[in-house]
Amino acid sequence: MSDAPSLSDRPAETAKSGSDPSSTHLDTSFLIKALVPGTREDRRLRRWIRQGGAIAMSSIGWAEFLCGPVSEVDRQRARTVVGVPLVLAETEAERAAELFNVGGRRRGSLADCLIAATVLKAGASLATSNVEDFRPFEGEGLKLV
DSSP states (O other): OOSOHHHHTSOOOOOOSSOOTTOEEEOHHHHHHHTSTTSHHHHHHHHHHHTTOOEEOBHHHHHHHHTSOOOHHHHHHHHHHHOSOBOOOHHHHHHHHHHHHHTTOOTTOHHHHHHHHHHHHHTOEEEOSOHHHHGGGGGGTOEEO
């Protein structure tokens, strides 16, 4: 995400609770790469914004992003795009536990399960650069873009 006005001057459209098939949630890996001008992720994110789609992110993904390293400028630009991260509630925690078991109880996969559960509850799609990490959840309804 370079300094183009289309990103830095645009208020984020966050996904509302409930199903929103036009909403795209960003995984941490996608957001990090989208901050680099000219990357595939940067181009895709710009296209979704131009098309008016809602962009959101779970609080789990946001926390991963903030673990950085990340500059204050990039943090602000990312926050402008994703808006207020979606909170994790009991229903998402329960769904994440189910996904953890469906996904083979893979070491280090709990954060991905929590992100996937948030996306599924929102009825959104997930943009990730780590497709293989989320592929086990496609059978549970997760749509990867």
